[in-house]
Amino acid sequence: MSVRCVWIIHLPGTPNKAAKVLFTRKFPTVEKQAKRASGEGYVGVLPDPQMARLLVQEVGFGPAGKKFVAERDSCREILQKPVFKIKTDEGEIWPLVVLQQGELLLCCLPLVEEQTSNDNNLINIPTISQGFALLSSLAEALRVPSQEFATRLTEMPAFLNEAAPFGCVRDTCADTVLAKLTNRPVTLHKTDKQAAWKPLLHRGKSSIYLGITEFIRASQCNQEEMRDAMEVYGSVLCRAELEGVSPDIILNVSHAPDSPSIALDQLTTHPCVLSADSMPLPDNKASAGVPAPRRIRFSPPSENFTLCHYSASHLQELPIFGSYTMKPEDGKLQVSVLLKLSDQIRNTFDYCELQIPLLNGPPVQSVDSSPSQGGVTVSPDRRIVVWNIGQKFPNKTLEVSLTATVYMGDKSKSIAASSPEDQFCVGLNSYCQLYFMVPEFTHTGCHVDPRSVQVSPATKFKLTTGREYKSNDYKIWNSLGEALTVKEK
Amino acid sequence: MTIMAATRRRVADDGRQTLSNIRRNLSKGTVEKLFEDESFVFELLDALYEEEVDVTVKTELLAVLEQYGLDRLEASCAEQVAARLLDVLQEQRGSSDRLRFVVQLMLTLTSLVVTNDMLKTEPCGSLVSHLWEIVGRVNDVPSRRLRGCACQCLRQLETWSPGLLSRYKDRLVQAMREERTHVFQDYATLLSTVLTNLSARGDSTPADSIPADEVVPPLSFLMDNAFLFTPSGLWPVVLSVMELVKTTVHVAPSIFKPLMLQNLTSVDPCMLHIVLYIQKAFQGEILTAEEESQLLQRLTSGVNILTLRPAQRLLILQWIKAYLQQGGAEELQEEETAGSLQRVLHPTVFDSLDIHVDKLNVLTRSYPTDEDHNLGEDIHYLKRLALTTGNDQATVGLYRVLFAAYTHHQTQRVSDAVIKITQDLVVDYPHLIPLILDFLLAIKETLSDSTVYQATLSSLHSQVLSARQAEVLSHFRFYLQVLSASAKQPHIQQQKTIQFLVGLVRYAESSGACDWELGCAVLTVCRNLLLHHCSDYIYYDLGELLFEMQTSFSDCDIRNRARLLYALLAGASDEKLRDVLGSKLLGGVVLSQNITNMLTGSSQNLGKAEVIHMEKTGLEWQRVSLTPVFSSLESPSDLVHSLHVTGRLESYFQHLAYLKAELVYQYTLSLSETSEYEVLSAVSVRLKASTETFTPAPDIHLLSISKLGSKELTLRLVPRVPQPSVIDVQAMFCTEDHSTVSCLLDPVGVTFTDLTLTLPWQELGVDVLQDRHCVFDELWAVLTADSNHARQQGVESVKVVQCATDRIHRALNAFHLPHPSGDEGIVDKYLMFLPPSYHLLLQVVAQSNKQVVSMATDYWQILPCVSNYLNTIDSAT
Known part of the structure; x- marks a missing residue:
């Protein structure tokens, strides 16, 4: 029930540099267990430089890593991402759990205690989820500003001694582990036990913060044979500073009276939730009036956490409907965009920006544009045309538009996009992407009803709630070209 | 005092230097070698005693010893190391300001005992005593971390030496019940390990000999307080309880039901995995059919929780695959379950490539075997991506899905899809061939029926040949x-x-x-x-x-x-x-x-044969004929130069782009009577044409030539530019005495008249005389136009030839364009084709006894040759 080894690798910024192991942690007792369990089939862990090189190759990082390699990409190889294997002269090192966060590759090798030679069933290996959770917590712990990164890296040995002594994973919440390392004094309750996930107790004024962040993704094609795709999903974040060992909170996730009411499909909850109305919504209830509130009862940890996730698949209308045309003509592009805000959406934005990525081909030399509002600029790398729309659509029309001529630069400076989806954008195939955020609003109308929040044992507390509605991957495809879509079932 | 300060500084520096040395070796992967020297280990241990060495340095030294040094110690050395580390522990365990150091010390010491099989030795006994003393301080808040670590150390020792702590069981149960800090989890985990080892004690002990009151109360207490555990911390307790459920009769699997039901909605990877693991171990014994269906539904919908990391969504997909593989597949026979699965797992346009491919892999397996399903719709996204970009990753994903589809549904539709996609991909992206061949090989190795393998390979084979x-x-x-x-x-x-x-x-x-x-x-x-x-x-x-x-x-x-x-x-x-x-x-x-x-030939490597160069060998060759040959190309020639034209000429030049013009010379090669050789064998003739003027011409080879007869040789020259030139010709052959000889033959002269060809009107799609005149006129206009912006496309010139009209007409008759009406006009038009794609246009107007020849061409370099040629007509008069 342990991990054999953990690596934190820095991925190379350029193709001719090698990956560098920033941190390794081996567990000799686990390695001894691995030898005993595997017998003659034991394969030892490689030295760090070799391990890093082979891992980066196996994960397929960088331009060279994206090419077909039969040993890794063959149809005969069983794909089990994020679990990988490395082939060495002595045999295979498997299962390697890998997580990438920015320029870091985090990897661990869970111990497999009993396994028949052909059994790759990942359910049968408990340490897979432990290893994954451990890597997630390391990633979370290392998510600090760059000037603090080196310091945080030096704390990794202590972090792992607390989170996984002897490689036995016991706590994978980064905030909790860091809190335990401080060893701050607490006042024990007479009878109640402290949860392992709540090592420190709050002293002082009580407060609860509940925030909903809702996202919308969309892919608009404006073509008859292809349907537009859209997804709305969100999460409820909570921070509860309440005195006591294990206070209970009850609240309702319901729909605000002044907003559209789109039923939530189901809730997926944090382990601290004791009970919840989380069942999937029957199809016949999806459009039946105002959806019923969903009640949640939970005992919160000390740190910020995500109380629940939700999705809403019964969205009928996009928040911003757009049409986009782009036509190349003799070294320039004629661009036209029209955006219309739905009247169901609150007309106040923290930001609203349209980006036209031109990642294949020559850089942008200049742009002649006439937006109906806002301003147009070019990104510093000359690859993206940016239209900063502003914080509000015109009240009367709720429409904004842009026509522009984009002059392209020297063809000899053309580059090819790195991702396959962006490589698809050649010729007339093109998209623009909308980035916006609406404060104090959700498209589903979902909110935490402040009147429903109850704490037990009863205490006075300051309640703060908030909502925000953001776009994430909101594409409008060029109606003159082909769109990259899936065919709906 | 100064000396003492200097000594302290030196000791501190030594410690840091040792650490630097270790770090250097770590980065090179050679740190284990340091521990092959026992004195290095003791040097490291000495640093632990020195107050001057910073505590962070000591902590790091202990960590390195734990990871890289312990398994390299000899038995006697290990005992000494253990004794010294125990000394340090005895000294330091009360230090509340050195927690990290003491924690690392305990971990290193315990690892030392375990890896060096010292579990039955005195140091192990001392260690257990030390650790138990720490563990015994129940509810002592300042020592929480130490107590938690001590519990973990004891658990390690108990795991490697089952029964080691059995005498502490009752005290452990009491400690667990009384402990109110978060370290309760560590006590509980330790207890569960002790109980599991107790129940598994020896083969001779019957499973039900463990009294119920030893097992049931602590287990119930553990499960009742499961909510207090971290998800990852719950795993060892669950596994221990599962072991106890299997090995005793006092505990039923239903002890897990509350835990499973409460966490059905959880998205935490450990909690979700725990529920799946328990379900797999006790299928049908805990959850009802409806609850299990709910579990599957939660599992599949977990893939689409977009706020999760993509890696976690991929992990959930692996569990779905594993779940369906292990026996959940029977559920798929139920249409409702299969339909629900297909709706949830159908990829969306927002899924990353990895998730998209994995979803399709699962989806494909969810359809009833050998049944036609709409594969085309499922792979639409991947197919468009691969066909538009030729990207390796996208194509790998596409073929993985095709592989899954074909191995489960060997239908004609799938087979046809494979062939069609392969054909389309290879045309534009030959670099994908290795990937496609790997796919075909995988099909062949996996399935006994290799119809699609053969059909696809045959199709590829034909494609390459064409x-x-x-x-x-x-x-x-x-x-x-x-x-x-x-x-x-x-x-x-x-x-x-x-x-x-x-x-x-x-x-x-x-x-x-x-x-x-x-x-x-x-x-x-x-x-x-x-x-x-x-x-x-x-x-x-x-x-x-x-x-x-x-x-x-x-x-x-x-x-x-x-x-x-x-x-x-x-x-x-x-x-x-x-x-x-x-x-x-x-x-x-x-x-x-x-x-x-x-x-x-000989296997002896005697070196290269000497080539003898001779001036005269008796080898003669003579030109017999020249025939221009025109043929059509399958794709536009790269030798064609194009003019900026509009209208009818556009079509003309489009045809011209696909025209290949060759000068086919017939030569005879013979051995003269005066030659010293009777027979020459392995004769090679090589034309040393300038690659700027002609495309490389292949060598001509003959088996032999003798005095008895001559051989006809065909030389095929493809001009790059219509430039008259003289091409050197070299012959090489083997004589009767096995000498290799080379000599020069008469050069091949490619003259102006050789290069002026009659325009192949039919091949260029201009059949009617009227149209030919139109082409001539439009071409003339283009070549003689005076453009200020673009480069001038042609050159115009005039020459007067002193000769009669019929004289010039006879000389240029082959290129004459007859008047459409049949009558003779004032201006005679002549159009000559200069291979590979140039033109020379002449308009001749008779003026008394002179011919005024206006000429236009898109290859101005030919004009001197034209002038010389016209002079020959002039002088011949």
Whole structure:
């Protein structure tokens, strides 16, 4: 029930540099267990430089890593991402759990205690989820500003001694582990036990913060044979500073009276939730009036956490409907965009920006544009045309538009996009992407009803709630070209 | 005091230096070597005693000792190290300001005892006492971390030495019940390990001999307080309880039900995995059918929780695959469950490539076997991505899905889809061929029915044979893999393959591209042909190819290998040939005597033959005729220059782009009576044409020539520009006394008149005389237009020739454009074609006894030749 080894690798910024192991942690007792369990089939862990090189190759990082390699990409190889294997002269090192966060590759090798030679069933290996959770917590712990990164890296040995002594994973919440390392004094309750996930107790004024962040993704094609795709999903974040060992909170996730009411499909909850109305919504209830509130009862940890996730698949209308045309003509592009805000959406934005990525081909030399509002600029790398729309659509029309001529630069400076989806954008195939955020609003109308929040044992507390509605991957495809879509079932 | 300060500083520096040395070796991967020296270990331990050495340095030294040094210690050394570490622990365990150091010390000491099999030694006993003393301080808040660590250390010792702590069981139960800090989890985990080992004690102990009151109360207490555990911390407790459930009769699997039901909605990876693991172990004993269906529904919808990390969504997909594989597949037989799964798992446009491919893999397996489902819709996204970009990742994903689809649904529709997609991809992206061949091989190895393998490979084979040679040559690394694979198929006829390869080798030679890599690729195909096909059917063609390779390639490795295969083909039976060329000889095994005997010529390497240059050899050749030959190309020629034209000329130039013009010279080669040689053999004639003027012409080879007769040779020249030139010709041959001789023959003169050809009107799509005049007029206008912006496209000139009209007409008759009406006009038009794609237009107006010749051309360099030519007409009058 342990991990054999953990690596934190820095991925190379350029193709001719090698990956560098920033941190390794081996567990000799686990390695001894691995030898005993595997017998003659034991394969030892490689030295760090070799391990890093082979891992980066196996994960397929960088331009060279994206090419077909039969040993890794063959149809005969069983794909089990994020679990990988490395082939060495002595045999295979498997299962390697890998997580990438920015320029870091985090990897661990869970111990497999009993396994028949052909059994790759990942359910049968408990340490897979432990290893994954451990890597997630390391990633979370290392998510600090760059000037603090080196310091945080030096704390990794202590972090792992607390989170996984002897490689036995016991706590994978980064905030909790860091809190335990401080060893701050607490006042024990007479009878109640402290949860392992709540090592420190709050002293002082009580407060609860509940925030909903809702996202919308969309892919608009404006073509008859292809349907537009859209997804709305969100999460409820909570921070509860309440005195006591294990206070209970009850609240309702319901729909605000002044907003559209789109039923939530189901809730997926944090382990601290004791009970919840989380069942999937029957199809016949999806459009039946105002959806019923969903009640949640939970005992919160000390740190910020995500109380629940939700999705809403019964969205009928996009928040911003757009049409986009782009036509190349003799070294320039004629661009036209029209955006219309739905009247169901609150007309106040923290930001609203349209980006036209031109990642294949020559850089942008200049742009002649006439937006109906806002301003147009070019990104510093000359690859993206940016239209900063502003914080509000015109009240009367709720429409904004842009026509522009984009002059392209020297063809000899053309580059090819790195991702396959962006490589698809050649010729007339093109998209623009909308980035916006609406404060104090959700498209589903979902909110935490402040009147429903109850704490037990009863205490006075300051309640703060908030909502925000953001776009994430909101594409409008060029109606003159082909769109990259899936065919709906 | 100064000396003491200096000493303290030196000691501190020593510690840091040791650490620097360790870090350096860590980055190189050689740190284990440091511990091969025992004194290094003790040097490290000495640093632990020194107050001057910073505590963070000590902590790091202990960590390095734990990870890299412990398994390199000799037994006696290990005991000493353990004793010293216990001393330090005794000294330091009360230090509340050195928690990290003490924690690391406990971990290192425990690891030392475990890895060096010291569990039955005195140091282990001392360690247990120390640890138990720490553990015994229940509810002591300042020592929480130490107590938690001590519990983990004891748990390690108990795991490796089951029963070690059995005497502490009751105290442990009490400690667990009383502990109110978060360290409760560590006490609980330790207790569960002790209880599990107790129940598994010895084979002779019956499973039900453990009294119920020893097991049930603590287990119930643990499960009742499961909510207090972290998800990852719950795992060892769950596993211990599962073991107890299996090995005793006092605890039923239903003890897990509250935990499972409460966490059905959890998205935490450990909690979700725990529920799946328990369900798998006790299928049908805990959850009802409806609850299990709920679990599957939660599992599948977990894939679409977009706020999760993509890696976690992928992990959930792996669990779905595993769940369906292990027996959940029966559920898929229920239409409702399958339908629900298909709705949830259908990829969306927002899924990353990895998630998209994995979803499709699961989806494909969810359809009833061998039933047609709409594969085209499912793979639409991947197909568009692969066909538009040729991206390796996208294509790998696409073929993985096709592989899953075909292995589960071997229907005609899937087979057709595979072939069509493969054909489309190879046309534009030959670099994907290795990936496609891997897919085909995987199909062949996985399924006994290899229909799609053969059909697809045959299709690829045909596609390669119909590709242009230039295209194949530029991507030979990929295209020849197809021929190599198809050469292994006895059912695919190979004569065309070999002919194609002959053409390819010749083309490569003319382009100067006969390198080692190409040679290896071609020889690989040849080898496969010999191994898998009866030599009777391929004997002559393959022999020609191998001979061609011996002469075209300058690399001696290729020539030798070609020679070997040639010798085997000519001299060995098919069985012997396959025996020799079979896989046992791959990898460069030294050839045996028998094989070398098959090779013609001496095996002694005497060095290169000397080439004798001679002025006169008696070899003569004479030009017989010149015939221009026009043919159509499959794709536009790169020799064509184009003008900026509009209207009718656009069509004309489009046709011109596909026109190939060759000058075919017939020569006779003979050996004069005065020659000292009777017979010459292996005669090669090489034209040393400038590559700027002509495309490389292939050498001409003759087996032999004698005084008795002459040989007719055909020279094919393809001009790059219509420039009259003189081409040197060299001949090389072998004489009767086995000398190799070279000499120069009379050069080939390509004159102006050779280069002026009648325009092939029909090939250029201009049949009607009227249209020909239109072409002439429009071309004249383009060539003589005075453009200020663009480059002038032609040159105009005028010359007066002193001769009669019929004289000039006779000279230029072949190029004359008759008047449409049949009457003679004032202006006579003449249009000459200058290969590869240039024009010379003349308009002749008679003025008394003079001819005013206006000329326009798009190749101004020819004008001096035109002037000279017209002068000859003039002077001939």
